[in-house]
Amino acid sequence: MSRAEHATGSVIVWHGQMKRRRALLLRGGLYVGVGLLWLVLFLALPALLLVVIAMIQRGPYGTFVWELTTENLTRTMGWGMFGWSADTLRILGRTITVASVTTAVNLVLSFPLAFFIASRPRRSRMAWLALIIVPCCTNMVVRAYAWMLVLSPQFPPSRAAQALGWIDDGAGLYPGPLAVYLGMITTLLPFTVLPIYTNVERLDWSLVEAASDLYASRWRVFRHAILAQIRPGLVAAIVLTFIPAMGMFVIPKLLGGSKYMLVGDLIQQQFGESRDYPYGAALSLVLMAMTLLGLWLSRRYFRKSSESRGGEAAL
Amino acid sequence: MKRLHPALYVAALATILVIYLPLLAVAAFSINDAERGFVWYGFTLKWYGQLWHDQRVRQVTVNTLLLAGASTVISTIIGTLLALGMDRFPWPRRVRTMLDGVVYLPVVTPDIIIAASLVAAFALLRTLSSFFDPGLPAMIIGHVTFQVSFVTLVVRSRLAVIGTNLEEAARDLYASTPYLMRRILLPLLLPGILGGAMLALVLSLDDFVISFFTSGPQSTTLPIHIYGELRRGLTARTHALSTIILLATVLLVLALQRLSRRQTDQ
Numbered sequence: 001m002s003r004a005e006h007a008t009g010s011v012i013v014w015h016g017q018m019k020r021r022r023a024l025l026l027r028g029g030l031y032v033g034v035g036l037l038w039l040v041l042f043l044a045l046p047a048l049l050l051v052v053i054a055m056i057q058r059g060p061y062g063t064f065v066w067e068l069t070t071e072n073l074t075r076t077m078g079w080g081m082f083g084w085s086a087d088t089l090r091i092l093g094r095t096i097t098v099a100s101v102t103t104a105v106n107l108v109l110s111f112p113l114a115f116f117i118a119s120r121p122r123r124s125r126m127a128w129l130a131l132i133i134v135p136c137c138t139n140m141v142v143r144a145y146a147w148m149l150v151l152s153p154q155f156p157p158s159r160a161a162q163a164l165g166w167i168d169d170g171a172g173l174y175p176g177p178l179a180v181y182l183g184m185i186t187t188l189l190p191f192t193v194l195p196i197y198t199n200v201e202r203l204d205w206s207l208v209e210a211a212s213d214l215y216a217s218r219w220r221v222f223r224h225a226i227l228a229q230i231r232p233g234l235v236a237a238i239v240l241t242f243i244p245a246m247g248m249f250v251i252p253k254l255l256g257g258s259k260y261m262l263v264g265d266l267i268q269q270q271f272g273e274s275r276d277y278p279y280g281a282a283l284s285l286v287l288m289a290m291t292l293l294g295l296w297l298s299r300r301y302f303r304k305s306s307e308s309r310g311g312e313a314a315l
Numbered sequence: 316m317k318r319l320h321p322a323l324y325v326a327a328l329a330t331i332l333v334i335y336l337p338l339l340a341v342a343a344f345s346i347n348d349a350e351r352g353f354v355w356y357g358f359t360l361k362w363y364g365q366l367w368h369d370q371r372v373r374q375v376t377v378n379t380l381l382l383a384g385a386s387t388v389i390s391t392i393i394g395t396l397l398a399l400g401m402d403r404f405p406w407p408r409r410v411r412t413m414l415d416g417v418v419y420l421p422v423v424t425p426d427i428i429i430a431a432s433l434v435a436a437f438a439l440l441r442t443l444s445s446f447f448d449p450g451l452p453a454m455i456i457g458h459v460t461f462q463v464s465f466v467t468l469v470v471r472s473r474l475a476v477i478g479t480n481l482e483e484a485a486r487d488l489y490a491s492t493p494y495l496m497r498r499i500l501l502p503l504l505l506p507g508i509l510g511g512a513m514l515a516l517v518l519s520l521d522d523f524v525i526s527f528f529t530s531g532p533q534s535t536t537l538p539i540h541i542y543g544e545l546r547r548g549l550t551a552r553t554h555a556l557s558t559i560i561l562l563a564t565v566l567l568v569l570a571l572q573r574l575s576r577r578q579t580d581q
Contacts, residue, residue, distance in 0.1 A: 015483050016483035016485070016487050021405060025405065025406070027404070028400050028403070028404030028405075028406065029400075031396045032400035034397075035393045035394065035397030035400070035467070036414070036417065038393055038459065039417050042433065042436070042456055042457075042459075042460045043417075043429065043460050047424075047428070047432045049435050050432045064438075109326075109330050111323075112324075112326035112327040112330065115319055115327075116319065126572055130568055132334075133568050135335065135338060137521050137567065137568055138338065138521070139523060139537070140523050140524075141539075141545075142341075142538070142557045142560050142561060145341065145541060145545065145553070145557055146337030146557070147337050148549060149341055149344065149549055149554075150336060152549070155340075186333065186337075189334065244426070246425060247425025247426060247428060248427075249524060250524065254545065264427050268427070268527075268528070271528060277434070277435055277438060281435060284428050287428065288424075291425060
């Protein structure tokens with residue numbers, strides 16, 4: 001705020017109206033107030049509550065006993081009632097693996113799709129985009145259900161796997177890891193494709209041509225002329241794919257069965273059948289921490305690779 | 316655009332095919348004249364007829380639409396006000412950053428965390444009022460909580476497109492605030508508000524996790540209903556129900572796209 005404004009009693013000209021700053025902000029507060037209150041009340045405070053609940057004891061039937069304990073948090077690391085077991089850690093590790101592999105596969109699959117759609121005539125691009133978006137907006141249960149049908153024992157994919165001896169005769173490809181991966185990859189693919197596509201569409205091809213004209217190898221053209229331009233979309237794609245992949249719960253539950261649990265299923269179990277809210281809250285915190293760690297690592301990697309690019313340019 | 320390598324075409328089309336294959340299979344078996352199994356017995360629409368007469372399915376559909384409708388209306392109003400409030404007032408930089416942070420929190424939080432924290436909060440609030448028991452009101456609160464941010468996102472992008480020139484011109488010509496709102500800002504903003512509302516609707520219909528965590532026995536929605544049916548195995552009636560949901564989604568996405576195209580054309 002400049003001194004002149006102070007002198008006039010903090011009156012400012014704002015979009016064609018001359019008002020006191022305080023009067024304007026008061027009115028702005030009314031606009032923002034409801035939404036802010038809602039988000040604080042039903043998002044921020046409950047999230048804080050989750051942190052608190054993770055550190056207290058459970059009572060019977062989903063009630064709380066307000067006594068501090070670290071039991072829930074140590075339980076997420078495997079120390080249970082009967083000593084240490086690797087089960088929970090195995091589920092956590094599997095979650096990270098599945099989410100990372102899904103994100104990586106989706107990135108690879110997204111490139112042909114994004115370039116393909118961007119190469120369509122302007123008019124039909126919208127139709128192709130709709131084709132990608134529709135399955136993403138179809139309910140997750142319906143999509144998981146569709147895979148259950150296709151991967152059931154009598155269907156060609158399972159028959160082929162039986163013939164090749166990968167699975168027993170009469171067995172299906174679901175429930176199992178393959179079904180979970182297929183479900184996760186196809187469910188999250190639109191989230192990976194769309195951010196990459198928006199960058200590919202705006203790609204400056206003259207840079208690619210310039211690189212080719214200067215005898216850059218195909219790989220160097222891809223890396224320095226294409227990938228470098230898509231980087232922002234790539235980062236957004238990773239965020240939009242990795243976060244839901246870590247917290248995914250219906251797909252692994254329906255397609256993986258009880259032997260291929262992910263942490264999302266485990267959390268749901270605590271808030272559902274087991275009614276062990278404190279343990280569920282502790283697991284949620286671990287999930288959140290792992291997600292943030294993964295995003296931080298990928299961001300650091302990207303920053304580092306862009307720094308090394310800068311170094312090359314300086315050379 | 317340069318010409319692409321043929322292998323890219325093949326890869327892209329194969330990926331789209333793999334995404335659609337299961338959904339098409341479900342649609343195909345929903346018009347098969349056999350309740351279970353995977354052998355083609357001929358064309359029939361009787362499973363759709365059975366769904367039409369199923370009281371339970373009707374009730375569940377009503378619940379789904381009620382939840383989607385109510386949460387969309389509430390979140391559109393709150394989200395639009397939030398967008399206006401954030402963009403059109405001289406907030407200090409720190410307040411602006413804080414608002415941005417809070418509003419985009421639901422976008423980057425895994426939905427299972429939102430669901431879990433709501434269940435925990437409702438468990439406490441329940442001791443104060445039965446309003447927070449598992450059921451429709453609790454589900455509406457849950458849905459609005461994640462919808463608001465998306466509405467705000469869409470409306471804000473429209474606000475940025477409109478710019479402030481027309482508003483300033485109106486003010487210079489002595490338009491009062493109500494007049495400015497009614498005759499200038501809202502008509503210009505309408506495509507954005509509608510787009511936000513459509514997105515909120517799609518998100519609500521697509522949601523399973525938050526509904527599943529907060530629903531009660533009387534407030535089952537279609538996805539939860541299908542989830543329950545799955546324990547009885549795959550039947551043609553569930554195929555039919557899934558196909559209807561798929562078709563409804565197609566229509567919604569097309570409508571949403573048409574709306575956003577009109578917005579960019581302007």
